[in-house]
Amino acid sequence: MMYQPEQDIDDLISGYIHAPHDPLLQEQIDVFHSEGPEQAAYLESRLAAWLAEGVPVQEGSTSFVIPSSSRRVFNRKWLMTAVVLIVAAGVLLYFYRQAPAEQIQYVNNTGHVDTLLPAPGCTVITDRGASLRYPAGFTANPELYMEGGNTWFEVALPVRLRMQLDEHTDLYTLNAVFTLHKTNTLFKILVIKGKVTLLQHNGKKVYLTANMLAKRERHQPLQFKTVKSQSLLAWKTGRLAFRDTPLEEVIDALNSYYHLDIQVPPSAAGLYKRNLTADFENRSAEETLALLQRALKVPLVKDSGNRYYITLK
Template sequence: MPAIDELIIRFIQSPHDPVLQEAIAAFVAESPEQARYVENKLAAWLTASGTPVVATTAVKTTALPAFLYTVKTWVAAAVLMVLVAVLLLCFRQTAPPRKMFAHVNNTGRVDSLRLPGGYIILNKNAAISFDSSDRQSVYAEVSKGDVFFDLNSNTSCTVLVPGDYRLETAAAAFHVHASAKGAKVFVTRGKIGISGKRPDTMMLTASMQGILEHQKAPARKKLASQAPLAWKTRQLAFRNVPAAEILDAVCSFYDIQIMIPPSAESRCAKKITINLNKKTEKETIALLQQSLSAHLVKDSVDTYYLTLK
């Protein structure tokens, strides 16, 4: 292959030339045989670059200046790094795309999906996409609403959530609430690693909740109840629990929003005991107003504002 040999020589001489990188990448991507040919050629050059010159009595040799050895070593390292980058790029381009299945729960009730490695429970109107083609792993993206994942002991899971965050776990059970503001993650079993574009990775364990909002640093806290799961368990009885947890539970249970202005945030820290089981939305709002010594003013069909006035 004289033409490709010449291309490889030019690539070795100028490894950071984007035109040469693209030409090499295109050749490598055509077939595994061509990829191996390029790899072998570059490997041979790298091996030769480290081979010392052997002097004989018949030939008079002159040692290369030290700085030329340094330059040659640097070029070899540069070519190796670029080769790795090119091969990775080709692998990503040729890797088969995931077979994502989109699902929106329009049943008007809580629904569930069985997977090879566990199951997913969705609140009404929740929206997800997932790939469960691998029996020992689940890849999913939660775009809206409340979703609960329960994984088997040998199942790993990757979940993408709003806010450009990625959840990584294995054999865990956890809840994800996704909205326009970002996401909240509550763990009931196991551990979850959370990473994002920012350098702020964190770990969540059982009974911990992670708050992942747009334009804000991620935060976590330990909850005093299973309030985030009220939509699934249908339990709204709380004893000495911070009002903030109860308000979140009521929002997911009735599919409403309760807006908290800065002036009323102090009420959210108040611990209250209240039983809202088998209550209508109207009865629930009335009992919350009484317990919080505040008003919940309805602004639209599904939005309330907490106010002290």
């Protein structure tokens, strides 16, 4: 069955045609284009049809005198021609943005923290094992896809950075400092300075400022809140001493620093109401797990690899 758009989709495309340089419309068009092949084909056919029909044919040059009564009509005609050409350029820019670009793949295999400079004004500090990719023309097209690991971003760009966090969420910022933790099943982002915008594929936006954390687990809605500590940065700072700190923030720190995957299942979610005072610094992962179990006085069960579950029995 041929794709049948709703009226608001047609209104969105019409709005983009008339204002292709509007950042919000660009974001919404990108979201619609990425929803599926039928949506992408419909959007591209609408834009192509507009280009075919909307650009006026240039007439041959002829010397003539414009009667004074016709000058206003003439001026309006050429004003409309200029508007059409500007919009056509915007539509062509859209197709250019959709064209695949050469990607640079980066993986931190150094065994220690490393620094990456994709372009002036964008510093990325990566934990060991972190991986990401970005286009070769990052300066003109600052886009980045985070694949996994812990990273620190310091961004001060003239063009807005776009980062794909998962299949449902994109990040946008011009000027911010933040850290990101990404696995196959979730992402967490903590803003240290500035502001970032999270655009969800349903069109909803979330604005994050300093000391705000957002996370999304697979098949779960986006969550965000203000946090007491910068525990998600433990992999970079090494700070593992906590005083009356929410358990979830403590677990974030231990997971990032020791590359663990400590989880609290729904049956034990009540533990998140607890605060913890403990010092895990200068300890091995095994010593830390044992100390955490003693501090919580609940079982800590190993699943597989580096994954552990905190349970109530």
